[in-house]
Amino acid sequence: MRILLTGATSQLGHAALPLLADAGDEVIALSRDSISANSARVEWTRGALPDAMPALPMFDAIISFGPLDGMAGWLSTQASAPAGIVVATSSMSAVSKRDSNVPEDRAVAERLLRGEAALQRECERLGMRWTILRPTMIYGVGLDRNLTPIARRALRSRVFPIPPGRGLRQPVHAQDVAQTALAAMRNDAAASRTIELGGGERLAVGEMFRRVRASLDRSTLPLAVPSVVLPLASRLLPRLRGALSRLDQDLVADNTVATEVLGVHPRPFRPTMATWQVAS
Numbered sequence: 001m002r003i004l005l006t007g008a009t010s011q012l013g014h015a016a017l018p019l020l021a022d023a024g025d026e027v028i029a030l031s032r033d034s035i036s037a038n039s040a041r042v043e044w045t046r047g048a049l050p051d052a053m054p055a056l057p058m059f060d061a062i063i064s065f066g067p068l069d070g071m072a073g074w075l076s077t078q079a080s081a082p083a084g085i086v087v088a089t090s091s092m093s094a095v096s097k098r099d100s101n102v103p104e105d106r107a108v109a110e111r112l113l114r115g116e117a118a119l120q121r122e123c124e125r126l127g128m129r130w131t132i133l134r135p136t137m138i139y140g141v142g143l144d145r146n147l148t149p150i151a152r153r154a155l156r157s158r159v160f161p162i163p164p165g166r167g168l169r170q171p172v173h174a175q176d177v178a179q180t181a182l183a184a185m186r187n188d189a190a191a192s193r194t195i196e197l198g199g200g201e202r203l204a205v206g207e208m209f210r211r212v213r214a215s216l217d218r219s220t221l222p223l224a225v226p227s228v229v230l231p232l233a234s235r236l237l238p239r240l241r242g243a244l245s246r247l248d249q250d251l252v253a254d255n256t257v258a259t260e261v262l263g264v265h266p267r268p269f270r271p272t273m274a275t276w277q278v279a280s
Helices: 011-023 068-075 103-126 147-157 174-185 205-215 227-236 238-245 256-260
Strands: 002-006 026-031 042-046 059-064 083-089 129-135 159-162 193-197 221-224
Touching (some): 002 011, 011 174, 068 083, 068 103, 083 103, 083 174, 103 129, 147 159, 147 205, 159 205, 174 193, 193 256
Parallel strands (some): 002 026, 002 059, 083 129, 129 193, 159 221
């Protein structure tokens, strides 16, 4: 297949490119900034959604790992379908942050939901088959902004804070999200579906952090964070208000469709030191 991959330098693009190459697909990889060397199956081009796109050929499919509203905005300028299929990633934050008491979180959910609706509308106008994936917390190739910064900070400070929390987490590996996107692209049963995707197991917040700490290649001091300091931390570190407010909330996904329709079985959360490093 001839495929346009947007968000090619993101963690999901990083995970998807080898899978596409192994499958023999021809890929045009779109990047806003950095351009890698072309290979036999991958041609890199500079561009940005929605209004800084280069001239492009027709595609069999588009895999969009960038912002939904950007892809929808570009499609809105097209008089005819640039591809037959679009598979795009949203996030479980579209539902988990919708009723948050933190305004910034609600804004994130609203933007995701608007982007999903706009993408569906434009695909239907153009007669394109669409699938939207809603992954949980993504990790695995050293480019995420959730667990990797925590691991690297602990390596520098030699202290690993472990917050309290009764909520469940279901982190999903970037390679499993990429594999699901490819499976949805090749499966007509994924048409017109919004598919949730989490990792292969659900675990408590504290256990997730303990496994991150255990994966590090040097010793760190575990520091249990008392629940009484969380309100103060929220005031002192506004960027963490949302995450701290959700420590007792389950942030999980229902993998039924991904498993039964697409045949995807995400791996359990078993991080190693390589998890926090960017592969060359």
